[in-house]
Amino acid sequence: KAGVTQTPRYLIKTRGQQVTLSCSPISGHRSVSWYQQTPGQGLQFLFEYFSETQRNKGNFPGRFSGRQFSNSRSEMNVSTLELGDSALYLCASSSASGTETYNEQFFGPGTRLTVL
Amino acid sequence: AQSVAQPEDQVNVAEGNPLTVKCTYSVSGNPYLFWYVQYPNRGLQFLLKYITGDNLVKGSYGFEAEFNKSQTSFHLKKPSALVSDSALYFCAVRVPLSWQAAGNKLTFGGGTRVLVKP
Numbered sequence: 001k002a003g004v005t006q007t008p009r010y011l012i013k014t015r016g017q018q019v020t021l022s023c024s025p026i027s028g029h030r031s032v033s034w035y036q037q038t039p040g041q042g043l044q045f046l047f048e049y050f051s052e053t054q055r056n057k058g059n060f061p062g063r064f065s066g067r068q069f070s071n072s073r074s075e076m077n078v079s080t081l082e083l084g085d086s087a088l089y090l091c092a093s094s095s096a097s098g099t100e101t102y103n104e105q106f107f108g109p110g111t112r113l114t115v116l
Numbered sequence: 117a118q119s120v121a122q123p124e125d126q127v128n129v130a131e132g133n134p135l136t137v138k139c140t141y142s143v144s145g146n147p148y149l150f151w152y153v154q155y156p157n158r159g160l161q162f163l164l165k166y167i168t169g170d171n172l173v174k175g176s177y178g179f180e181a182e183f184n185k186s187q188t189s190f191h192l193k194k195p196s197a198l199v200s201d202s203a204l205y206f207c208a209v210r211v212p213l214s215w216q217a218a219g220n221k222l223t224f225g226g227g228t229r230v231l232v233k234p
Contacts, residue, residue: 004159031220043206043224056221090159094220102148102167102210105220107159 001026004093004108012114018079021111025072025093031055032074033105034066037088046089049074078113086115118143120209122225130233135197137228139190139207147209149190150222151181154204163205166190177201197232204229 005024013019025032033056034046045058049068066076072093078085092105119142129135141147148167152160164175166183174180181192190207208222 033220033222035222035224042226043208043222045221045223048220050220058221092160092220096220102165104150104162104165105222106162107152109157109159 001028004091004106006089006091006108006111008111009109010112010114012116013081014116015081015083017081018077019081019113020075020077021089021091021113023074023076023091023093023108025074025091026095026106029093029095029106030072031094031096031105032068032072033092033094034074034076035090035092036060037090037110038086043090046076081115083115086113088112118147118209118211118223120207120223120225122205122207122228124228125226126229126231128231128233129197131199132196135192135194135201135230135232137192137205137207137230139192139225141188141190141207141209143209143211145211147211149181149183150208150210151175151179151190151192152206152208154206154227156203160206163192197230199232199234202230202232 007022031050033048037043048056052068063079068074088110090110092107094103094105096103121140150165151163154160164173166173171183179194205228207225
């Protein structure tokens, strides 16, 4: 099976712009989660989608949003970019379904976002 | 709220020696615990997990971890380290509450950089 893929791998944007990141989960996985990784804050949970519904959300401002499509592919959007949004954004998929949350997540290689 | 602590920012070990990466957690309820490894410019790779049952869990690449409920710890170990084990290691916890409350949210520790010297 192909792993989790994320596009693009690298992005450079300027403050005030918006950006959309894409994630394709492992085939058959319906849960997709997004994480932000920075040197200062470490790995922080952004949100999770399951069957096109946002199931959980982290403590990020409303500028961060996401969605999931019927084929489980997910996108996250960051509007009005700030310098502090520079980070590695990781997507993870899991085969976990309704109440099964013990399955491990499989991570993609990430999208490196630089905000100038 | 749940939290994970990895008390060592970096662990240095000689090749062939035992490797231990420490992790303690704080949760309400019974945790699911995970270890991941990250190589430069790569995403996280799953190593092992503890869900229930035997406290000693064996995972990928010769790694194992021991769940200790009384000490709320989940230390990662490898009997004989390799230079190729040099990477960033993350401990993570998930507390299954309800479908809506928990989902697949992982709370990560700050990471421990492992350097294995030849």
